[in-house]
Amino acid sequence: MSSKTWNVGIVGYGLSAKVFHIPFIKEVPQFKISAIVQRNPKPEDDAEKDFPGIKSYRSTEDLVKDEGVDLVVITTVPETHFELTKLALEHGKHVVVEKPFTPTSKEAQELVALAKKQNKHLAVYQNRRYDADFQTVSKLVKSGSLGRLVEFETHFDRHRPEEPSADASKWKNKVVPGGSAIYDLGSHLLDQAVHLLGKPERVTGFLGSQREVNSSGYEDSFTVLLHYKNGPLVTAKAAVVSPEVEQLRFWVRGDKGSYRKFHLDIQEEHIKAGLSAGDNGYGREPSDRYGTLTTIQDGQPTREVFPTVEPPTWTEYYRKLARALAGESDLPASGAEASEVIRLIELAQESSKLGKTLDF
Secondary structure (H helix, E strand, O other): OOOOOEEEEEEOOOHHHHHHHHHHHOOOOOEEEEEEEOOOOEOOEOHHHHOOOOEEEOOHHHHHOOOOOOEEEEOOOHHHHHHHHHHHHHOOOEEEEEOOOOOOHHHHHHHHHHHHHHOOOEEEEOHHHHOHHHHHHHHHHHHOOOOOEEEEEEEOOOOOOOOOOOOOOOHHHOOOOOOOHHHHOHHHHHHHHHHHHOOOOEEEEEEEOOOOOOOOOOOOEEEEEEEOOOOOEEEEEEOOOOOOOOOEEEEEEEOOEEEEEEOOOOHHHHHHOOOOOOOOOOOOOOHHHOEEEEEEEOOEEEEEEEOOOOOOOOHHHHHHHHHHHOOOOOOOOEHHHHHHHHHHHHHHHHHHHHOOOEEO
16 A cells, blocks of 8 residues: 555544544554644633644634645534535545535535546545444355345334434434434445445335424434345334334345344444554454344254454545555545435435335
8 A cells, every 4th residue: 555644634523523533544544634623622622632733723614725634524514515525625635524425416416526527536434334234244145145135124223212302513303404314324224235235226215203202303213115126125224213122233134044133333332432443352243242144954944143243343444545545446435326325315205205116
């Protein structure tokens, strides 16, 4: 890999930056965090104190004028993604933008075209391609262990039936462009499905709220069906009313076997617990979280615990990005790929409103 060091400017200094980006950028020697945009630092929350020597900016406009910044990582709320990504590209920066890419596929396609015009890389942070559970599912599917796939279920369910308290800072509970559960969680589930199985032929969506009280009108739940010709029926869903001891994550069935997996990927949990991405054991699941594989042996179903694969961890996203910037790899998740996910979300929304299945 090229020995060039890329200076990174991060836009935003909230949960996304601190938990999902910075810990993994720091693990890749080809990247150096050189600047952070934090509009309102506080004594207990100050990027300059956390990273002595970095350049601290109050606006993205100031950061993109910094000729020393090579790569801009946008970690702000979805409704800002289009304008900030456009601004960074226009100033000649490579860009990583947090998912969901943009509120509309039209905006996404415009940014893809602009990146091509500027000859800059545009990537979207679909980090859950590097979840250990998804890597395990991918291994089973690609190896043929499950045979011909007929159904592929992917869940992000939780039991949170009470309406969240009003908090202007929580975009995930507000009706805003790029808001709702299908943008927040569906962007991961749909990306994983398309990344593994390819584009579907048709889409059916069911969107709404499962909460009894929902004063904001926020769509907190969804079920999306992806229809494949001569392929599996994919069910991607997120629920907030799901009183289970263990939440289902994957259930994949084929004519030779099936795989069931409970629990979410452990990486976010590890980071919040204080582990570093490079620590021994980071991202590794304990055996009591392993899924189960059922196969047909001598005409009878046989079930076994199937160990979750050793994860590449979300650091792999930034490792692959470094290789892409050096011309040695494809992007870990390109803007063009992410625009297809946004189009799927739009079709699911339209399908839900019309009450019918739509062509993709």
